[in-house]
Amino acid sequence: MTELDDALRLEQSGTGWTGRLSDDWAIGEAINGGLLMSLATTATARSSEAAGGHRDPLSFSAVFLSPGTAGPVQIEPRILRSGRSMTTAEVVVSQPVDGRDVERFRALITLGDLEKYAEPVLRTVAAPDIPPPDKCLSAQDAPPSTLTKSGFLKRFDARMDPATVGWAVGEPSGQGEMRGWLQLADGAQIDAVGLLLALDAFPPVSFDLGSVGWVPTVEFTGYVRGIPAPGWLQLRLHTEHVAGGLLNEDCQIWDSTGRLVAHSRQLASARFPTPSVE
Template sequence: MSELGDALRLAPSDTGWTGELSNDWAIGEAVNGGLLMALATTATARSSEQAGGHVGPLSFSGVFLSPGAPGRVDLEPQILRVGRSMTSAQVTVSQPVDGAPVERLRALLTLGDLDRYVEPVLKTVAAPEIPPPDKCVSARGAPPSSLTQSGFLKRFDARMDPATIGWATGEPSGDGEMRGWLRLADGAEIDAIGLLLVLDSFPPVSFDLGSVGWVPTVEFTGYVRGKPAPGWLQLRLRTEHVAGGLLNEDAQVWDSTGRLVAHSRQLASARFRALVE
């Protein structure tokens, strides 16, 4: 089993499903939110299948209530409606803390047959032209920090467009954009559910604006538009509005054929040097 497959492994419980969060997918002391979203979607898809519903993730809209930590995690999906083409559901993700459940994430999902919505393409967004992976900068070569030394980053082979990595050497461009390539470090391919993890896998775009420290997600809405072809995934992150320590971060993911397979918008909280000095 791949590292990601192992991280998404679930067992039935009295209220839904249970899994195990690991430091291998943590940044600092918190488990990456993208992994929580992938776990929540996996649990919901399994419950939907048991209810005769759909399993392909079409949309995910979640609110993060507290940071995930290594240890047991409980997932409780509720199937709201099974239609002919789509299934609607909600899911809560919690962890036991001092004997009481603490909710980490609550989300609404729409599931369906992804292949049904791939064609015809009437309008789309083309991937930006960036250097190929072997001409980009590996994240493993970045200066040591809590980010680069995290277990989460070691799970990926990430290559950043040289034009967007000034922040890594203390010279952020201020453009608010990051671009690059991504694949799993163990060589396993990423499936449709894994795209939710990918959408939250790059360094926060706020780093390019001079933010410091952790950038927690407040709310996340993501869409999966198709099953990715094998090979490298290309990512672009941008922000259009930053004020009062909050920003929106828009992510787009293209597969190795150049097809847009996922995109998202999240509201995140960040600290900026201008605000903390």
């Protein structure tokens, strides 16, 4: 069993599923949202099977209400419609806190058969030209910090394009873009469900704009467009609008063949240094 398989392990409980979140997938004190999305999708796909539905995520749209923490987690999917080509469900993820259930997020998920939608490709986005993984900088090269010591980053082999890592040494470019490569540290291949995790695996693009501290997700919408071929995933994150402490962050993922396999947009809250007044 891979590390990700273990993190996504579930047991049926009443009308839903139970799992356990580990600090191994935390950034600071919060469990990465991408892991929660993959966990919710896994539970929904298993519930969908019982309804004669589908397994592959096509779309995922969630509103995040509170950060997940290490400990037991409850996932309650509700199948809204199961047709011949797609299954749509609502899912609620919660955790017990001081004797009451605290909702972490609520999402709408559409499941289907990705192979059915793989071809023909009529229009797509090409991956940017960046240095190969062995010419990029890994997290191991970054200066020690709370971020680099997180359990979550140890689960991945992430390589950043040197042109987009000035923020790590206190020199953000101000372009609002990050590029690089990603694979699981244990060598396991990332599947369609794992792409939801990968969409939220890189540092926030707001770091390249001088943001400081935690950058919580308010809302996330992701699309999976194909089952990734084995090998490195290539990621590009960028933002086109930042105002009032909120920003839109777009992420695109290509597999080792150069095919776009996932993309997303999230609304996130970020803190920026207050300009000094002379």
